[in-house]
Amino acid sequence: MRQVVLDLAEYHPIEPLEVLSARIGVPVEAIVKLDANENPYGPSPAVRAALASFERYHIYPDPGHRSLRQRLAAYTGADPATIVVGNGSDELIDLLCRLVLDPGDEVVICPPTFGMYQFSAGLCDSRVVAVHRRADFALDLPATLSAITPRTKIVFLASPNNPTGNTAGRDEVLALLATGALVVVDEAYYEFAGRTLADLVPAHPGLVVLRTFSKWAGLAGLRVGYGLVDPALAVQLWKIKPPYNVNVAALVAAEAALADADHRQRTVGAILAERERLAALLAEIDWIRPYPSEANFLLCRLLRGSGRALRDALAAGGIFLRFFDQPGIQDAIRVSVGTPAQTDRLIEALRSHEPIK
Numbered sequence: 001m002r003q004v005v006l007d008l009a010e011y012h013p014i015e016p017l018e019v020l021s022a023r024i025g026v027p028v029e030a031i032v033k034l035d036a037n038e039n040p041y042g043p044s045p046a047v048r049a050a051l052a053s054f055e056r057y058h059i060y061p062d063p064g065h066r067s068l069r070q071r072l073a074a075y076t077g078a079d080p081a082t083i084v085v086g087n088g089s090d091e092l093i094d095l096l097c098r099l100v101l102d103p104g105d106e107v108v109i110c111p112p113t114f115g116m117y118q119f120s121a122g123l124c125d126s127r128v129v130a131v132h133r134r135a136d137f138a139l140d141l142p143a144t145l146s147a148i149t150p151r152t153k154i155v156f157l158a159s160p161n162n163p164t165g166n167t168a169g170r171d172e173v174l175a176l177l178a179t180g181a182l183v184v185v186d187e188a189y190y191e192f193a194g195r196t197l198a199d200l201v202p203a204h205p206g207l208v209v210l211r212t213f214s215k216w217a218g219l220a221g222l223r224v225g226y227g228l229v230d231p232a233l234a235v236q237l238w239k240i241k242p243p244y245n246v247n248v249a250a251l252v253a254a255e256a257a258l259a260d261a262d263h264r265q266r267t268v269g270a271i272l273a274e275r276e277r278l279a280a281l282l283a284e285i286d287w288i289r290p291y292p293s294e295a296n297f298l299l300c301r302l303l304r305g306s307g308r309a310l311r312d313a314l315a316a317g318g319i320f321l322r323f324f325d326q327p328g329i330q331d332a333i334r335v336s337v338g339t340p341a342q343t344d345r346l347i348e349a350l351r352s353h354e355p356i357k
């Protein structure tokens with residue numbers, strides 16, 4: 001076994017709803033799951049209909065994802081030759097690492113941020129250099145630029161960033177691109193923020209923009225994401241991806257989701273409206289301080305009590321959220337924006353919670 005694998009911390013998989021339900025004695029339907037930024041409304045009815053009527057589950061999927069890439073070209077305005085599709089954007093993060101990282105190469109991340117960058121880069125035996133964000137979670141651009149060395153192959157930025165909810169500036173990304181490193185801007189929450197750097201891809205071969213159907217489209221369980229990349233990079237990614245990396249159900253569902261713009265606007269609109277209501281209700285609780293967010297979740301600082309204790313207390317009653325206890329976000333929780341009824345359950349539980357240190 002490779003030493004980098006032996007050195008990895010053991011994996012603690014998230015528990016499926018049925019297992020949680022059995023453990024805490026709350027029926028699955030009554031669980032309020034606000035811990036993974038999933039879409040509480042699920043996919044469009046057009047997606048369910050397309051999956052139900054699809055007739056070729058016995059045939060292998062198109063390794064070139066042609067039909068979905070055509071639709072994505074219309075949705076993004078990008079040339080199909082610049083679009084790559086993955087088994088979730090997680091797979092694209094992994095493929096990008098395996099494409100460019102030799103052992104000993106460096107990857108720059110800006111924590112607190114999404115965990116998969118460090119995970120995939122680490123598996124390639126590269127050195128992960130962490131440049132912490134400022135107190136307001138803005139990038140520390142000068143420090144990030146000076147962390148970049150001739151061995152730096154990738155800079156990973158999520159925009160909006162998970163878990164802090166803020167976006168990266170266009171000028172900041174341009175400054176990073178000027179170093180020659182590959183800059184991966186992960187726009188998993190683009191549809192909620194409404195801002196993108198995808199228009200920079202054609203003129204900047206070093207820029208990769210990643211997107212996913214997991215958040216806005218309610219398809220987290222089907223695993224489909226895509227990248228907008230330089231065509232020369234796309235050619236090399238095609239070589240290393242597993243041929244059938246995206247299954248036919250995921251392809252059918254993603255196409256149907258893109259075709260239903262009304263549903264997208266309605267559910268994204270409902271989530272944005274609910275985010276504002278949730279933020280206002282959280283701010284009324286004197287020991288919780290929500291940060292601004294451009295995504296479908298709110299990071300909150302706890303002025304009293306620990307994030308872990310709060311997570312455990314709410315989980316016992318069937319309400320799930322994430323806590324963080326790491327540099328930059330000690331005693332913090334991240335709450336995904338759910339339905340109005342889920343917000344009400346959460347707020348009621350928080351109001352009756354007594355935070356203890």
Ligand SMILES: *Cc1c(COP(=O)(O)O)cnc(C)c1O
Nearest residue numbers: 088089090114162188212214225
């Ligand atoms: C949720 C999330 C993803 C997940 O992508 P999948 O397409 O589900 O693999 C990627 N990046 C960030 C920053 C996320 O928060």
